[in-house]
Amino acid sequence: MPTPSAGLENSGSVPNDFTHSAQGTSLRRILGLPALVFFGLVYMVPLTIFTTYGVVTQMTGGRTALAYVVTLLAMIFTALSYSFMVRRYPIAGSAYSYTSLSFGAGAGFLTGWSLLLDYLFLPMINYLVIGLFLNVAFPEVPAWVFVVSAIALVTALNVRGINSVSSMSNLIVAAQVIFVLVFLAMAGKSLFGAPIDFTAPFVGDGSQPGLAPLMAGAAVLCLSFLGFDAVSTLAEEARDPRRDIPRAIVITTLIAGALFFVLALVAQLVFPGSAFQDVDAAANEVMLKAGGQFLAAFFTAIYVAGSVGSALASQASVSRILYSMGRDGILPRRLFGTLSGRFQTPTTAILIVSAVSLLAVVIDLATLASMISFGALVAFSAVNLAVIRTHLFDRRPRQSGDLLRYGLIPAIGFALIAWLWTSLSGLTLAIGLGWFVVGVAYLAVQTSGFRRKAPHVQFSEFE
Numbered sequence: 001m002p003t004p005s006a007g008l009e010n011s012g013s014v015p016n017d018f019t020h021s022a023q024g025t026s027l028r029r030i031l032g033l034p035a036l037v038f039f040g041l042v043y044m045v046p047l048t049i050f051t052t053y054g055v056v057t058q059m060t061g062g063r064t065a066l067a068y069v070v071t072l073l074a075m076i077f078t079a080l081s082y083s084f085m086v087r088r089y090p091i092a093g094s095a096y097s098y099t100s101l102s103f104g105a106g107a108g109f110l111t112g113w114s115l116l117l118d119y120l121f122l123p124m125i126n127y128l129v130i131g132l133f134l135n136v137a138f139p140e141v142p143a144w145v146f147v148v149s150a151i152a153l154v155t156a157l158n159v160r161g162i163n164s165v166s167s168m169s170n171l172i173v174a175a176q177v178i179f180v181l182v183f184l185a186m187a188g189k190s191l192f193g194a195p196i197d198f199t200a201p202f203v204g205d206g207s208q209p210g211l212a213p214l215m216a217g218a219a220v221l222c223l224s225f226l227g228f229d230a231v232s233t234l235a236e237e238a239r240d241p242r243r244d245i246p247r248a249i250v251i252t253t254l255i256a257g258a259l260f261f262v263l264a265l266v267a268q269l270v271f272p273g274s275a276f277q278d279v280d281a282a283a284n285e286v287m288l289k290a291g292g293q294f295l296a297a298f299f300t301a302i303y304v305a306g307s308v309g310s311a312l313a314s315q316a317s318v319s320r321i322l323y324s325m326g327r328d329g330i331l332p333r334r335l336f337g338t339l340s341g342r343f344q345t346p347t348t349a350i351l352i353v354s355a356v357s358l359l360a361v362v363i364d365l366a367t368l369a370s371m372i373s374f375g376a377l378v379a380f381s382a383v384n385l386a387v388i389r390t391h392l393f394d395r396r397p398r399q400s401g402d403l404l405r406y407g408l409i410p411a412i413g414f415a416l417i418a419w420l421w422t423s424l425s426g427l428t429l430a431i432g433l434g435w436f437v438v439g440v441a442y443l444a445v446q447t448s449g450f451r452r453k454a455p456h457v458q459f460s461e462f463e
Contacts, residue, residue, distance in 0.1 A: 046180060054282025055280070062208075062272070063214055065202065071218045080250065081387045081413050085387060090245065098386045102386035107382075110436065112325055114435065114436055118226070123314045126307040130150045131360065144361045158312065158316050179299065183290065186290050190289065200269070231249050267286045267290075319345075375432065375435075381421075383410075388407060
């Protein structure tokens with residue numbers, strides 16, 4: 001495999017419509033900057049703050065808004081690292097591809113394997129939430145019926161192509177924006193004239209003092225920002241990936257971070273403290289306090305729609321990571337590394353993700369949440385290190401600002417992510433490390449006990 005120092009930084013040196021040399025086929029390049037930003041936003045689901053709002057508020061002692069500031073700080077530096085890598089390597093595969101090209105195929109596989117833990121279970125969480133919420137609204141219908149129906153709908157849209165995903169994403173983001181405006185208006189009305197302690201969301205209620213609870217909450221909230229990573233998986237479907245993908249990554253992170261902070265701040269002002277009747281359903285208590293039954297019902301409808309959109313986007317992303325790994329031969333190529341002749345989408349990978357998602361019928365939300373954090377932080381750490389390796393070690397810095405751009409920024413990003421690592425629960429670490437060990441064992445089999453090189457990516461423009 002050629003080294004990453006093969007002079008690819010110049011955006012004019014690599015055509016945007018390159019294809020993989022092993023397949024001779026390419027994904028369709030139809031997405032512009034607005035579609036990429038919407039994709040990232042719907043993946044993160046602007047209302048996802050209310051999924052973990054009660055848990056994080058209780059964990060931080062009423063400092064969820066401040067925890068979002070900490071998380072956003074870490075995510076900004078990491079998002080910049082993603083933008084640096086996608087500008088150089090505008091390919092599908094996200095952290096897997098970047099690590100493969102920077103550290104070798106073995107490290108890339110283990111990064112991709114860890115990321116799969118995250119991506120495979122993100123659609124499942126959405127399906128599980130859809131089943132739970134709709135079962136409450138329609139108790140005569142079993143939750144599994146809603147779960148299976150949602151999986152079938154999302155799978156059909158993904159098989160048809162990314163244009164279907166993009167169109168659906170735009171509608172769902174628009175609906176959530178309307179809800180956010182209604183929530184803010186009704187919350188403002190409920191707060192009007194009442195005494196407000198604007199320091200409470202930052203100092204907390206005293207139930208969980210100190211930095212450790214705040215960082216523990218921030219570690220949970222980092223999962224809310226996975227949308228910018230998902231944007232990078234569409235690099236081979238963007239019309240101008242070197243320009244639009246980096247911009248979309250940073251724009252998505254900033255918009256989502258600001259939105260999460262504002263919603264957390266307003267929710268805390270409306271419902272001060274961290275004591276809830278049901279911590280998992282804390283959002284309903286906030287909605288009832290802000291706008292009564294109308295707002296609570298409106299929230300449920302929009303939240304379910306957002307979960308469908310998030311499942312749509314997350315399934316699209318993980319299927320493309322599986323396709324990239326199959327195309328490279330690290331996963332069975334015939335199973336994962338092929339595109340549909342009719343729709344030019346990784347249909348087999350999409351169907352496999354759908355089959356795994358059926359576990360949402362029997363698995364619980366707490367277990368799923370524990371499985372996701374590990375993969376996200378592995379990917380974020382690997383991409384920050386890949387920037388340093390690729391831009392500073394594999395070639396000499398060309399400008400004085402390169403040391404700042406490709407050295408200090410990713411180093412800060414890695415340090416902040418490492419800090420979040422220390423706040424993960426023991427269960428999360430145990431599950432994540434177990435998954436990682438399985439990946440090492442699989443790689444050992446594929447490489448005959450590490451005596452052979454792992455299958456690796458080969459793009460014609462890198463040769």
